[in-house]
Amino acid sequence: MTLLNVSDHSRDFAGMTYVYPVLSRRAGGVSVGINLNPNNACNWHCVYCQVPNLVRGAAPLIDRAQLHQELSGFLSALVDGDYMQQHVPEGLRTIKDIAFSGNGEPTSAGDFADIVNDVLAIRDAAGLTAVPVRLITNGSLVKRRAVQDGLRRLAAGGGEVWFKVDGGRREDIARINGVDLDPASVSRALAKSAELCPTWVQTCMFAWDGEVPSEAALAGYLNTLEVAGLDALEGVLLYGVVRASMQPEAVRVSALDEAGLMLIAERIKEKGLTVRVSP
Template identity: 55%
Template sequence: MSEDRLSVTDHSRDSAGLRYVYPVVSRRAGGVSIGINLNPNNACNWRCIYCQVPELIRGTAPPVDLALLEKELDGFLHELQHGDFMRRVPPEARRINDIALSGNGEPTSAQEFAEVIELIARYKPAGLKLVLITNGSLMQRDSVQQGLRRMAQLDGEVWFKLDRASEAGMALVNDTRLTMDRVSQNLTTAISCCPNTWLQTCWFALDGAAPGAQDEDDYVDFLKGLLRGGIRPQGVLLYGLARPSMQPEAARLSALPAEWLEAFGARIRALGIEVRVSA
């Protein structure tokens, strides 16, 4: 394993020298997150313009070597708990916070997704949180729903991406053509399978301009529509840019002042929805 000191600004998938498992010092989690990367081919069905994955391609996760994943997860958990890996971590973050399915593409695109959740269930220490970070676009798959229901039994959390709440905004930021009706259906499915589902929203400036009043109104109106339909996410994880994009638009992106995020968060809280802001 590399001996470099880990930080919140470097989420390298190679820092542990493994194929599927990697450590992240998470500013939102406040500790070490054990990342599971099911997309080592850097393939995703979306192309978010703030994505930190280099050489990102359109596609799906390759077949998962479940035996190798099991070996890596078991070994890395042992190293974190009984080895000296934590000395590479800043002292204030020397705790294991969660196991997070994220990585270099959409994790639910793996055909073995439900099997991966079962594998994690066998090794996850009691009390350790399990998180799925997803764009939510593949919720119609039986294997995804099966995996999410198993996550619910494990007190797992789903972080469902919603960076903009209009079709034009999603096309611009996420390079996807999903309709908002489909997003609403996917989110409803996620919540029904795993009630502890949060929205995760990246708020940033593009070409020096912050998201406009229409972007905020679209987002708030989308949430109002959910609430009217009896659909309530656990809350919103609202965050800004912390690491540089590896996409062609990188030079056009910039972080917003923390007070801007807080002001938008206040509009969401006014709906009775919890908001956690990470500038």
């Protein structure tokens, strides 16, 4: 009998294409993942990413009928079957969320807004209306009208966005996320996301070549959130590195200790934001 654990988020655990279960530190229990990027394609290249054979690109055409079959069947196994007893440690046998995450940027899927509707309808049919649906995103495609429509639908279904911001200076974004972005564009996208749907900032902090984030890097990060509008944000989900990176830069990435993360959390709290820390 194989048990889920927080250090292994294998997309193949349940043997499906689009649906996979994980134990989420941030959610605090079982998260039912929706992987719209089974081709391992993403428009970013984050140095801490656990996806093997990551390539640049977008989500493929999604077989919505197969997604429906996988998700409805798996939710039934969780609710009515013995899946929890077989694969989830005692004390964690609660469905905490359904999360668009997976092996790349989920909003790159062409039918993203319609897929949001599908997932909400499947959740409700399973009697899980109290379970939130979350979008874990790098926010780079929020400017697209179709993505904005998806965020509106997510909000209407009681969902929320977890919006990745790992750095606030152009050089930090390039080093950590592998993209050349003006920090002002990150702030604009974050503000738009918060306007359309309740939005948490999701931030991974770690040591780079053994060095903790510099004061200048932290100041740039905080400025990016401030420009977006602190009052519009739900808060910050601050976490450290637990699972091994599968990227070439993995040798340069190492975990901060809990005390180091808590110091960063205090800096964020000074801005008046709620912070949840997952070492």
